[in-house]
Amino acid sequence: MSHSEHHTERNSLAYSIEKNVEVYTQKCYQCGKCSAGCPVAEDMDFPPSMIMRLLQTEDLANDDKILRSHSIWLCVTCEMCLSRCPMEIDIPSMMDYLRQRSRSEKKVNKKAKNIIAFHKAFLNSIKYTGRLFELGLILDYKRQSLNLMQDVALAPKMISRGKLHFIPFIIKGKNQMARIFKKTSN
Amino acid sequence: MKTGIYPGCSLTGSARDYNESVFAIAEAFGLEFIQIPDWNCCGATAAHNLNKELSLALPARILAIAEKNGLDEIIVPCAACYSRLVVTQHELKKDPELKNRICEVIEMDYRGTSVILNVIEWIDKYIVPKLEEKIVKPFNYKVACYYGCLLVRPNKILNYDRVEDPQTLDVVMSKLGATAIDYPYKTECCGAGLSISRTDIVSKLSGKIIEDAEHRGADAIVVACPMCHSNLDMRRPDINKYWDTEFKIPVIFVTQAIGLAIGLSPQKVGLRRHFVEVKIS
Amino acid sequence: MARIGVFICHCGENISATVDCGKVAETIGKLKHVAYSTEYKYMCSDPGQTLIKDAIKEHKLTGVVVSACSPRMHEPTFRKACAEAGLNPFLCEMANLREHCSWVHEKNELTTQKAIDIVRTQVEKVKLNSALQPIKVPVTKTAMVIGGGIAGIQAALDIANTGHKVVMIERSPSIGGHMSQLSETFPTLDCSQCILTPRMVEVAQHPNITLYTYAEVESVEGFIGNFKVKIRKKAKSLDEKICTGCGLCTTKCPQKKIPNEFEQGMGMRPAIYVPFPQAVPNRPVIDKEHCTYYIKGKCKICEVVCPTKAIRFDQPDEILDLEIGAIVVATGFDIKHADFFPEYGYGKYKDIIDGLQFERMASASGPTSGEIRRPSDGQVPKNIVFIACAGSRDPAKGIAYCSKICCMYTAKHAMLYKHKVHEGRAHVFYMDIRSGGKNYDEFVRRAIEEDHVNYIRGRVSTVFERDGKLIVKGVDTLLGAQPVEIVADMVVLATAGVANAGAEDLAQKLHVSYDQHKFFAEAHPKLKPVETNTAGIFLAGACQNPKDIPDAVSQASGSAVKVAALFSQDMLTREPLVAVVNRYAPPMYSTCVGCFLCQSVCPYQAIEREEFKNREGKVVKTVAKINEGLCQGCGTCVALCRSKSIDLLGYSNNQVHAEVMALLNEY
Secondary structure (H helix, E strand, O other): OOOHHHOOOOOOHHHHHHHHHOOOHHHOOOOOHHHHHOOOHHHOOOOHHHHHHHHHOOOHHHHHHHHOOOHHHHOOOOOHHHHHOOOOOOHHHHHHHHHHHHHHOOOOOHHHHHHHHHHHHHHHHHHHHOOOOHHHHHHHHHHHHOOOOOOOOHHHHHHHOOOOOOOOOOOOOHHHHHHHHHHOOO | OOEEEOOOHHHHOOOHHHHHHHHHHHHHOOOOOEEOOOOOOOOHHHHHHHOHHHHHHHHHHHHHHHHHOOOOEEEEOOHHHHHHHHHHHHHHHHOHHHHHHHHHHHOOOOOOOOEEEEHHHHHHHHHHHHHHHHOOOOOOOEEEEOOOOOOOOOHHHHOOOOOOOOOHHHHHHHHOOOEEOOOOOOOOOOOHHHOOOOHHHHHHHHHHHHHHHHHOOOOEEEEOOHHHHHHHHHOHHHHHHHHOOOOOOOEEEHHHHHHHHOOOOOOOOOHHHOOOOOOOO | OOOEEEEEEOOOOOOOOOOOHHHHHHHHHOOOOEEEEEEEOOOOOHHHHHHHHHHHHHOOOOEEEEEEOOHHHHHHHHHHHHHHOOOOHHHEEEEEOHHHHHOOOOOOHHHHHHHHHHHHHHHHHHHOOOOOOOEEEEOOOEEEEEOOOHHHHHHHHHHHHOOOEEEEEEOOOOOOOHHHHOOEEOOOOEEHHHHHHHHHHHHHHOOOEEEEEOEEEEEEEEEOOEEEEEEEEOOOOEOOOOOOOOOHHHHHOOOOOEEOOOOOOOOEEOOEEOOOOOOOOOOOEEOOOOOHHHHHOOOOHHHHHOOOOOEOOOOOOEEEEEEEOEEEEOOOEEEOOHHHOHHHOEOOEOOEEEHHHHHHHHOOOOOOOOOOOOOOOOOOOOEEEEEEEEEOEOOOOOOOOOOOOHHHHHHHHHHHHHHHOOOOEEEEEEOOOOOOOOOHHHHHHHHHHOOOOEEEEOOOOEEEEEOOEEEEEEEEHHHOOEEEEEEEOEEEEEEOEEEOOOHHHHHHHHOOOEOOOOOEOOOEOOOEOOEOOOOOEEEOHHHOOOOOHHHHHHHHHHHHHHHHHHHOOOEEEEOOOOEEEOOOOOOOOOOOOOOOHHHHHOOOOOEEEEEEEOOOOOEEEEEEEEOOOOOOOOOHHHHHOOOOOEEEOOOOHHHHHHHHHHHHOOO
């Protein structure tokens, strides 16, 4: 019983999620177990099960809401939702995809500015040296986020405990690293 | 069998204490491993949040170097790195086309043959069999074993321990003489990579984990992940401020507990580097 | 000269949406020996059948191929139509264009080509069909009901009341099943035991019913009307004829700490025990696994105290051979134990119980005499949480299907709790409320509106204990998926209904199909819900899928009618699709060499020996002969016969060869 010819052309976000990360949003029957167990659900504008519902509507206005949401950046990929989902819907992989779409469509939520600044600072740090340089990361993050006073109390304590280096370690394959970053920069 | 170790960035910096304890107990048990030459960062949360391909290429380079150096087995003490490495191995095995693309990106061959062990698997395999004879100071404390997210999830890929109420760490601790309490926060998230960008959320989540352990009368929280450790230990002033309280429970690595039990000094296993004073030893 | 008629059915749009039926009919019409070829929208309809009948007469057809759905669906329909037109029904074949073609392919040229090929194979086959005559067999008018729960009880009583004999087999020491464990029943809240126990007694006293408890089916052979069943009557270690059921032995047994199955582990029982006070038969059995005498060789206190000296430690299991005409399977269901759900803490925390345990707790005859009390400390819970779908609709950890009964019993549980603990708070976490049934939704509304049960739409993520309370972390999806945390005293899990542990094994003994969840499979989901694929074996109750009492009872009565209809005939006609060993004139007699390999592999014991004697009465040859009453036409003997002396009527080697060649050859 093939019904494929009855399908209209789909251009929804749910459809791209199917194609790119093989997550089928129609599997969700809104039990809410993901939101019940999500550690950051109460800080989210749309808890995970609401994101699923918005996707299911395949309404472009709702798709837009998702890509502009704070939720997708608050998700910490703890994978609790996936491990308890009765339908084994891979929400974490879907969130990775949504974040990348949100950036490429320039729809990043303003409240997520710091979170993204941190991620970018992190990748910048390893891009040139191959390994994370924590002091550099913190300074770069402060520059990007303009949170200059954040964690000023932390640094001296870290230094006194030998936990903060002043000079980055640079791996031998740093040119190779630079090429990896370049080739994957799509 | 040649065993390699991938310490990961944290262990060279903010988790030096963890690194010291891993190497100290390895030495005490006569275990050898080769550090993966010229290893790079696994990309952590940032990479998979912003760029999927990068998040696979960075761990793939590490694994490829390990293969090239004939390392059949890699120990990854950091739970976050462990997760990235295992997930990469899984994704590339599942999709040969993607694997070829990643090989091209890293300019190296990758076969995916190395066995990746997390720290508890390593302990189970190499230390537990010889543990009993080495214990000189049984670790007679009540402990809350905190696994965090990345040791057990995604369960279908990691295939390690059970995803709810895991037991492996509890078992290791009880072999040291500790009493592992019933602890529902075992696998609740500490806030992970939001440590710097959303310290408020990390303080809230980590605070719940600490509060429950203290409430149940634990003497220490035992972890096996440097990220969890830094959130529960280094972030303690922020947590106490957020909850307007004075949580004092120390957070120790499982490797530190083993070190203490076999008679190593607190200094040798890096306890002096903690933010929250560890009064047990 | 063969004159074959081919009738292509559109099956509404089921076939014609993907197969070009006109082209199939036209192409087939050009084949050699095809005298007539046509298409029609519904061949199974009255005009469709008339079309076939008229064509048989008009074109003097010698064979018919109906190209439509599966023969399981309509082969009897079309064969009957052919017979009415004077054609032997076994000269009619079906080509399956629906399940084998249109349903599984897209609409294109290749699909139509495949349809043509399927029809061609049947045209070639039907040319070699021969006119067969149905086989007549006698009927043994005794039914066997397997399982003594409410479904089995209803079926047994209904059959017995039509005047036929019934044998009831129950594997536990008493009949009554899960219904005997229930407190009150929805939607009327009448006491379960009050309505059930009179029925149990009726079974025991009915002159037409023979009851074997503590007994299991060992093997089943034969076929409709003529089953041969072996029953294992497990040793009760007791002479039931002498025992008066005084119960003295059960009070003196030194073993007292065996978890009581009837109380779902919430009470203890001795090793010699009657499962519950209203048990039928009300006689104890000795549980050999836990009895001190059977374990250590010493004790025998029950034997000493028994006033009638009824204990028999050396009693063996007994095997009974029964002749049975029809079987009703009513083996019921089990609940999926909740310990596979570690996030809900069942098994770890005492105050988390399952639905059946709650039933026992709420039952006046239960371990708390009907009071709702926490197993951990006996306190009355002030805050109770019911979690629906704890295992159902969860392909990841539980089962994919809806267990059907949980919505209703959860509403009932919450209501019973509120009736017993007026000041208490009852919360129900649910996703959907499935309350289709007479007065069912009204019942759920009553729980919400009159008893103020707090229904929260969302699933619980985890339950854990803290300070002697249970922390239930859920969500309210109707409030934008807001997290909800309830500090509860007790949690009740509505665990999934699953097939009984022995269901698969029994299905294999009975040669009936079962589904992927090990539930017994009905012959047709809509039109044959009571029949199995094996003639003469019927289903009743929750062994088919989870069912509530009204459904189980209705189906049981349905199966009883099927049995009664079968028993209303003295002789049955069977399809003659059986194996035959060839016969020739003497001195050949048969090409069979008498190796009897076939005899050893026949699953139905249908192969006998036949001796041929010469004029002096001396045996000159012994060959195999097939008892057509027993043969099921499985064909195992045909495949194994080394001298190729056996063939299957209706599916001969030649016919199958012709089908294969049709696919290989150009046309």
